[in-house]
Amino acid sequence: MSKRAIITGITGQDGSYLAELLLSKGYDVVGVVRRSSSPNYWRIQNVLDRIRLRPADLLDQLSLIRLVDEEQPDELYNLAAMSFVPASWDQPMLTGEFNAQGVTRVLEAIRQVNPKIRLYQASSSEMFGKVREVPQTELTPFYPRSPYGVSKAFAHYITVNYRESYDLYAVSGMLFNHESPRRGLEFVTRKVTDAVARIKLGLADALSLGNLDTHRDWGYAADYVRAMWLMLQQPHADDFVVATGISHSVRDLVEVAFGHAGLDWRKYVGLDPRLIRPAEVEQLIGDSTKARSQLGWAPTVDFTGLVTMMVDADLERVAAAPRLVDRLSTL
Numbered sequence: 001m002s003k004r005a006i007i008t009g010i011t012g013q014d015g016s017y018l019a020e021l022l023l024s025k026g027y028d029v030v031g032v033v034r035r036s037s038s039p040n041y042w043r044i045q046n047v048l049d050r051i052r053l054r055p056a057d058l059l060d061q062l063s064l065i066r067l068v069d070e071e072q073p074d075e076l077y078n079l080a081a082m083s084f085v086p087a088s089w090d091q092p093m094l095t096g097e098f099n100a101q102g103v104t105r106v107l108e109a110i111r112q113v114n115p116k117i118r119l120y121q122a123s124s125s126e127m128f129g130k131v132r133e134v135p136q137t138e139l140t141p142f143y144p145r146s147p148y149g150v151s152k153a154f155a156h157y158i159t160v161n162y163r164e165s166y167d168l169y170a171v172s173g174m175l176f177n178h179e180s181p182r183r184g185l186e187f188v189t190r191k192v193t194d195a196v197a198r199i200k201l202g203l204a205d206a207l208s209l210g211n212l213d214t215h216r217d218w219g220y221a222a223d224y225v226r227a228m229w230l231m232l233q234q235p236h237a238d239d240f241v242v243a244t245g246i247s248h249s250v251r252d253l254v255e256v257a258f259g260h261a262g263l264d265w266r267k268y269v270g271l272d273p274r275l276i277r278p279a280e281v282e283q284l285i286g287d288s289t290k291a292r293s294q295l296g297w298a299p300t301v302d303f304t305g306l307v308t309m310m311v312d313a314d315l316e317r318v319a320a321a322p323r324l325v326d327r328l329s330t331l
């Protein structure tokens with residue numbers, strides 16, 4: 001009999017890639033969506049006829065208990081979150097409700113309904129923040145630098161705590177930044193590759209950015225959802241860092257993206273101090289030795305491959321739908 005998986009956050013970048021991966025492995029996939037006045041299914045268009053969507057919200061405990069009780073999944077991937085770091089300073093309380101207490105609600109639903117359900121919790125390298133060690137491993141102490149990072153640190157520890165308190169198979173994936181053509185337009189990689197496409201096609205002539213000197217360990221989202229699945233197939237629940245082990249600056253990103261389109265970035269990129277964060281994470285670089293040796297995981301796309309893939313996808317998309325209204329309809 002095929003396994004059943006619930007994915008919260010299925011309308012997001014990772015949810016869409018994970019749904020494709022699980023379908024390819026024969027899973028019965030149930031996606032969780034929150035109520036909206038207009039559907040937001042552009043990332044999952046190609047799998048909509050093969051998955052089931054169910055309404056629930058991380059803010060609503062009863063909706064989660066009902067969902068888990070009625071579906072009785074083998075695995076639950078909790079990817080839903082307020083994931084944009086700057087927004088967490090504007091809405092710190094809501095960020096905590098979604099990202100921290102929301103995870104407690106998911107854990108409680110599993111504990112109360114069926115403690116045999118395996119849980120993947122989407123933790124983040126933002127927990128390392130002002131890094132205490134280079135590179136960062138599963139044992140590096142946390143020093144989060146944003147309400148988002150703080151909320152994810154709570155979520156990480158509550159997952160570990162429920163595993164140890166109630167013997168749940170609950171794991172925390174400490175994933176470093178991962179991107180794709182499906183990345184939200186507000187994140188720096190996609191903001192840059194979308195702007196490159198617009199500038200190349202004569203639809204824009206400038207791009208405002210914040211800090212060009214921060215470094216991130218950027219990987220490809222489709223590689224990272226494979227690590228999520230592997231973490232739930234092990235004999236024992238454990239936490240893993242998932243990263244490429246190579247860090248690049250935002251300036252490197254800009255150079256590769258504009259260069260791939262034959263453009264000189266210095267002519268177009270301006271700095272906007274309003275985009276500087278109240279507290280910054282200067283440099284992230286992950287050591288994924290444990291994931292590579294215990295899970296057999298490895299990334300397949302490097303930094304240049306990732307950025308050029310995203311530029312090519314945005315060139316194609318913008319060329320096909322150049323007007324702003326078309327762009328908004330794909331968000």
Ligand code: NAP
Pocket residue numbers: 008009010011012013014015032033034036040056057058059078079080081082083084098122123124125174175176177178179184
């Ligand atoms: P994303 O594209 O922003 O997707 C977030 C998803 O969460 C969306 O489907 C969103 O639904 C859903 N959501 C938000 N609040 C919700 C609520 N209250 N109830 C139900 N669903 C809710 O994020 P992503 O890049 O795929 O990331 C997936 C997860 O991994 C997140 O938890 C993120 O914090 C974490 N993470 C991401 C990275 C990365 O580099 N991408 C790295 C480390 C960790 P709507 O479509 O309705 O908004």
Ligand code: GDD
Pocket residue numbers: 083084085086123124125126175176177178186187188189191208209210211212214215216250275277280281284
């Ligand atoms: N978004 C954005 N926009 N970032 C900019 C800009 C800009 O105009 N200019 C410079 N940056 C810098 C930010 O200051 C940050 O140092 C870096 O680019 C990356 O920013 P984001 O792409 O917004 O990602 P993030 O690192 O803050 O967070 C992402 O990765 C985390 C894992 O480390 C998100 O996906 C989080 O949800 C995830 O947990």
